[in-house]
Amino acid sequence: MRYEPIVRQNTGWVVLLLAGQAIILTVIAAGHSSPPLVSYLAKGAIFSVLGGLVLLFALFWRMFREGVESPIAEAHCRIVSSKNQIAVFLIGFALMLAQMSLLTWAKTLLPITGYWADPLLARTDSAIFGSDPIRLAHLLPAGRLVDFQYSLFLPWTMAAIWLSLLKNKGVVQFFLIVAILGIGLIFVLPSAGPIYYQRMGFGDRFADVELQPYARLFSDYLWAELEAKKIGFGAGISAFPSMHVALTAWAAIVLKAYGRWPAVAGWIFCAMTWFGSVYLGWHYAIDGLVGIIGSLMIFKATAPGALPYRLRTLRGRLSPARHRS
Helix, strand or coil, rough: CCCCCHHHHHHHHHHHHHHHHHHHHHHHHHHCCCCCCCHHHHHHHHHHHHHHHHHHHHHHHHHHHCCCHHHHHHHHHHHHHHHHEEEEEEEHHHHHHHCCCCCCCCHHHHHHCCCHHHHHHHHHHHHHCCCCCCHCCCCCCCHHHHHHHHHCCHHHHHHHHHHHHHHHCCHHHHHHHHHHHHHHHCCCCCCCCCCCCCCCCCCCCCCCCCHEEEEEEEEHHHHHHHCCCCCCCCCCCCCCCHHHHHHHHHHHHHHHHHHHHHHHHHHHHHHHHHHHHHHHHCCCCHHHHHHHHHHHHHHHHHEEEEEEHHHHHHHHHHHHHHHCC
16 A cells, blocks of 8 residues: 555645644633643554554564564565555554544533533433433343443554554544544533533432443543543543544444454444443433434545545646646
8 A cells, every 4th residue: 555645635634634623722721721642642652562563473473374584584674665654654643643632632621611411412312212211221231241341442442543544444534523523513512421410410310320330430530530620541521422432433434444344343343332332321322323423424425426525536637737737
């Protein structure tokens, strides 16, 4: 795969998109906070090292099976010959981490606007499903399993980011999904989710729902960060829309580039994440629904044949003609 054309086509506007979001959030923050970029890049460096070691092990294993006489020298040659691709990969990974740091920053700014949409979302959920979806979900006695699967979101998403960069599948859409759904829509219906319903002062509607161990641990961490006005890794409380569900839907589409069964596994994980987000009280059911639909719409709008894609292609074809004239 040739990475250089990809860089020329996408890096510029991605940087502009990130800069635009940073400017808007800076205005909202009014100098009271800044994005946790260093924290995210540090965590990303750890994932990069671990991922690099896995890929290096896979390379040596492949050469061992092929009977390469000098695997170290061969590995060095392959790495040197791929240095441009590796550099672009790391740049793309760093930009994606920067986008996630902006999402965290945006979520920590929600207290400025106030959490007011929880009662509306709870009533909407109940009207659609005939009851609170969290109570319907709890008819299935699978709390520990759901709790564990939901805790796998971070490694699952990090792996999906790597896979998207390796195949250049869904990279552009990742930035659009996080920017539009994660940073844009959270200010439309600022909400905290059923797990914080009582703490936010909306009443005891979900007070009798039993919290699972991981959900209790993480929810207490996020609440402590909120009260201390800190911006730690993964901090910020926001329910609508569910970025957990939106990004697992994105990952499922990315996995389609690796075959049918990886895509099936991706959609199963997405469905389990949506169910878990409701079961554990992190989100209202409508949060996940909007996340999935939003991700699909962004992929549809940016697919070959869509109007923005055709306009961009037409501009690219006309540019050489203008230069020749």
